[in-house]
Every structure is written in structure tokens, then in C-alpha cells.
Amino acid sequence: MAKHQLSKSSFIKGLQCEKQLYLYKHHYDWMDPVSNMQQAVFDRGTDVGELAQQLFPGGINSKPETHLEYAKAAKKTEKLIEEGIKIIYEAVFIYNGVLVISDIIRKHRGKWQIYEVKSSTSVKDVHFYDAAIQYYVLNGLGLNISDVSIVHLNNEYVREGDLDIRQLFTIHSLYDDVIEIQSEIEENVTDFKKMLKRKSIPDIDIGEHCFNPYSCSFLGHCWKQVPEYSVFNLNRLHKNKKFELYYEGIVNIEDIPEDHHLSFSQRMQVDSHINNNTIVEKREIKQFLDGFTYPLYFMDFETFQPAVPMFDLSKPYQQIPFQFSVHVQKTKKGEPLHYEFLAEADGTDTRIPFIEALLNLLGDKGSIVVYNQSFERSRLNEIAAVFPKYKKRIEAVNERLVDLMIPFQKKWYYSPGMKGSYSIKSVLPSLVPELSYSNMEIADGAAASHMFYNLYFENNPKIIDATRRNLLQYCGLDTFGMIMIYEKLLKIK
Ligand code: SF4
Secondary structure (H helix, E strand, O other): OOOOOEEHHHHHHHHHOHHHHHHHHHOHHHOOOOOHHHHHHHHHHHHHHHHHHHHOOOOEEOOOOOOOOHHHHHHHHHHHHHOOOOEEEEEEEEEOOEEEEEEEEEEEOOEEEEEEEOOOOOOOHHHHHHHHHHHHHHHHOOOOEEEEEEEEEOOOOOOOOOOOHHHHEEEEEOHHHHHHOHHHHHHHHHHHHHHHHOOOOOOOOOOHHHHOOOOOOOHHHHOOOOOOOOHHHOOOOOHHHHHHHHHOOOOOHHHOOOOOOOOHHHHHHHHHHHHOOOEEOHHHHHHHHHOOOOOEEEEEEEEEOOOOOOOOOOOOOOOEEEEEEEEEEOOOOOOOEEEEEEOOOOOOOOHHHHHHHHHHHHOOOOOEEEOOHHHHHHHHHHHHHHOHHHHHHHHHHHHOEEEOOHHHHOOOEEOHHHOOOOOHHHHHHHHOOOOOOOOOOOOOHHHHHHHHHHHOOOOOHHHHHHHHHHHHHHHHHHHHHHHHHHHHHHHHO
């Protein structure tokens, strides 16, 4: 059995950037570590792939046991086909040095159909190439292909009772497009194989391609000459404008010429950095804070987004709240009291105990302070839409929301340490350096979401306990940090 030089995924890497493909093949150890977010995406892909097999029941899995056994798995696939098996999962093929693993292939009326399963909710441009390279290989091996489709999640599907697999997935044929780009695929395969034989790394500079269609796995290597704070941190500047500056040799914020066109807030960011000065608009801050009414409820939610809806009346990737932290300050000088909720990962809908506990805690008067209110407001509205019995009380809560992000978003307060960002992760360390997320096991919302989702598959009580403690600590810091920010602003006004 032939060895392979390219695989479906390395081919896609090469299309994104030849240097990425070269590094992947020759300098694998330079790759960035896999982040929590990326791991979550991989896990989702596997879960969704296995679920989609139910669309074509009765197939045989040809998946290789390890990544060293592709040739063996390709032999197995060949044998299954020879034996007349009509549905094969994870079918492995190697042709002209290219390895592909097709999620599902099915023989229908004497011809083969290829199904590539994606955990996205639509067909993306890159999927055309994903499908086309499979056609290239299977067709090259002499299989008669009648269709190539992408199977993706249907974001209109609302779960009611058992999962309805046919409703959960949408099948989208790309056959005509795949045929049209076959000569392009052939050329790419030849070019990539030639390129991989070269002794030197392709001379490709960083660019927008580093993030499109995927965030490259070699950012740490290629971007190391870009300082931590650079023109790429300019707030609300389109990526192509940032790269224009970079290609002109302007990398540091302080190197941006005075006559370079920037918006008012971008220029303010640059000037503040150069002069190391903090901008404070006291009048606006005072007016804003005067609108707060005690008792104050500093509130933060955490959510997770299961690709496959876990609960009735939820859709793929819906944000499902599972945790909140609330610090209550009854009076200006009063000590804040802390309340928190973290749902059990036991298969029951986390939204019900979440909203019950929250509404019971929030009372009926006083400002509810959040950071980036559109997030909390949207989650509350989604719960109200699905569970109308909470609608009135949720509407009352929404009316009391105030957004602590506003003074920073509107640049009434800006310090150089915020580095152009007004997210709480930038504002908090800048205003309250003694509080930091940096040493925490869970340091951002994506990690919290990932860790909570993992609890559904965890049996070790020690790990469950530690994860729950870390989740509570993380969410608690968000609302405690908001009090600290509020108090700093009070001192300023
Ligand atoms: S970081 Fe950018 S330039 Fe470097 S390999 Fe990846 S895509 Fe290519």
C-alpha cells in the first residue's frame, strides 16, 4: 500500500498557507499547544461525526486504530468495498500520495456517495475543498462517485424529546462545484508535494491568511517578531488596515506617523500609550454612576454551547446558562455579600434551576450591574421566550440592568494599560492590578464553558470537585472585580 505525503487536513493547511503545510510536515514540534477552545472544537467534531452515522445506519467502521495504521485501514476499506459493504464509516483511501478519511460513504444504485460531516451550521468555502480532495482520491482509485455532500448541523432544529437525527442535520450536495475544481485540486497536490521536498521553509510573511479559514497552528512561531502590544491591538481597525501598517514596517504603536489616518478613539489610544497618560472624563462618569440605585447587584453569567442540543427547547450551539455569581452591595459603605449558583451536570436542563435561583435572589429593586449587558440580556430573553412563566419577572430584571462597560467603551476612562480593549479582562488588571485572572485554573469564559461541558463525561469525584471549585472561583472573581471597578470609578467622579 502506498505511503502518503498529504492528508485531507494537511492539504487544507497548504491551501491556507504553504508555509503552514511545510512547518506541519517538517517542524511539527514548533506547533502551538492546543488551546481549550480548539480542543472543544475537535471534541465537538468527533461527537457530531459519530452522531451523523445514524443517518446511514448499519455501516462498518474502517477507522484506523492509531495514526500509524492508515495503510492498514486503507486495506480494510478496500476489502470492505470488495465484500460488497454498502455503508462505511471513516473509510480510508490513499491515492497519488494523498490520504483521505471519508466520514461516511454509501453505495447507492451502484455508485458511491461521499458524506463529509461538519459540526458547523452552514457550508463554508473551505468545505468545497474538503469535499473536492475526497472526490479526487476516490475517483482516482476508480470508484464511481455519484455525489459528494456536506452534512452539517441545522441551527433551526429545536429539540423536543429524543434527538431527531434527520432534523438535526442538513445534507448539502456540492457535487457540481467539486467536479469544477478538480483540475485545481490536481495542480495543488502536485505543487504541495514539490514544495515539501524543498530544503528551506517557504518565505511567506504573516497576513490575513493566518486566520482564514482557520487560526493557524504556527502563530507562535511566525508572529514572534510582533510585540505583545502592537498595531494589531489598535481598537476597531480592520485587519487589512493593520496589515497595511505592518507591511510598511510600522509594528509598534509609537511608530504610527502623526499624519496617519486614525479614528478619534484610535488616535487617543496611540497618544495615551506614547504619553503614558490616563484619560478621565469625570463629568460623564459622575452622570453615569448617579444613575445607579442601591442595593446594587453585580451579576455575571457563564454559559456553554453544546453543538448537539442536550435539553428540550434548545437548538444547536444555543448558549445555555449554567452558572451565575452575584455580589450584592446594600449600601454605599456596606460589605458586599456573595451569592452563587452552579448547576449540576446531571442531564437536567440547567436553565430552570439557574433562573429560579437568580430571580429569587435579585429582589425587585436596585440596579443590576453587569459588564457587557447585551450578553446577560440576551440570555435572559432566551429563557423568557422558552419558559414564558418567567417572562414578566425577567422583563422586570432587564429594566434594572446597567452596563459597567459603558465608561470604558465610550472612553470616559482609558488608561494605557487597557491596550485598546474595554473587555473586563483588560480593564480589571489596569484599574485593580492586585486582582488578576492570570494564575487561575479557569481564566476566561471559553475555558469555563469547556470545563463545565467536560463535567458531563467525568466520573472522578476529585476532578469534579476541583472543576466546580475553579468554576466558582472564576465567576466570583468577575463580579468581585466589577465591585472593585465600580469603587475605583466612584473615587474618580
Ligand atoms: S502563522 Fe501565518 S504565515 Fe505562519 S505558517 Fe501560519 S498562516 Fe503561514
